[in-house]
Amino acid sequence: MAPTEGVKQHQSTWSPYDNNGGTCIAIAGANYCVIAADTRMSTGYSILTRDYSKICNLADKCVMASSGFQADVKALQKNLSARHLIYQHQHNKQMSCPAMAQLLSNTLYYKRFFPYYSFNVLGGLDNEGKGCVFTYDAVGSYERVGYGAQGTGGTLMMPVLDNQLKSPSPLLLPAQDATTPLLESEAVDLVKDVFASAAERDIYTGDGLEIVVVNAEGVKREFLELRRD
16 A cells, blocks of 8 residues: 555645735825825734834835735835935935836836735825825736725725715826815825724724825824724
8 A cells, every 4th residue: 555545635835925914095185195004914813013014205205005915015115215225326316206106116017927915005296296196016017096095905995085086087188187186184084084994894904093194394194093903
């Protein structure tokens, strides 16, 4: 009798990826951009930490929020920071938000055969001082939008944002401005509302909310408690 005959075979599977959950959102206004993310980091049904920032300042007027596999997110952030430092030495200025958006797309696409398992929203001010938001998939396909959400609670938030902020169709000619009509304070209140709602339904979203507002005066941060169960 062969050694394996009659013995049930168990094949163990290993994946280089994990999804640490969490939700990111960004809203572009006429002269501001609001970027927000929750602070819970999970794996499976376990919470690893309740106080983890998913938001990274890439330049003076450019901020990235990322959900997905946080080890890959950290590697991506370090890569972009190094590329931005080289850019500053070569051009003697900070990279603009649209330029950083293209760099992020190129960086993700370069790794398309073994992707960074990260789902990003990039927000900030463009060269005219208008708010801009770029939303991505894992392999670098991106689009400039008026608002966007990524992560485990993104599908819960987008219908609310569509209802409150409905952007004009990109197929309309001449092209319409994608920025939202809300005042900065109204956009921040909307972000707080959608996160409080998503935290009720998504087990991977909760604990705390980090809100970053980018405007002509600079970058300011705000923190808010979310449900912790």
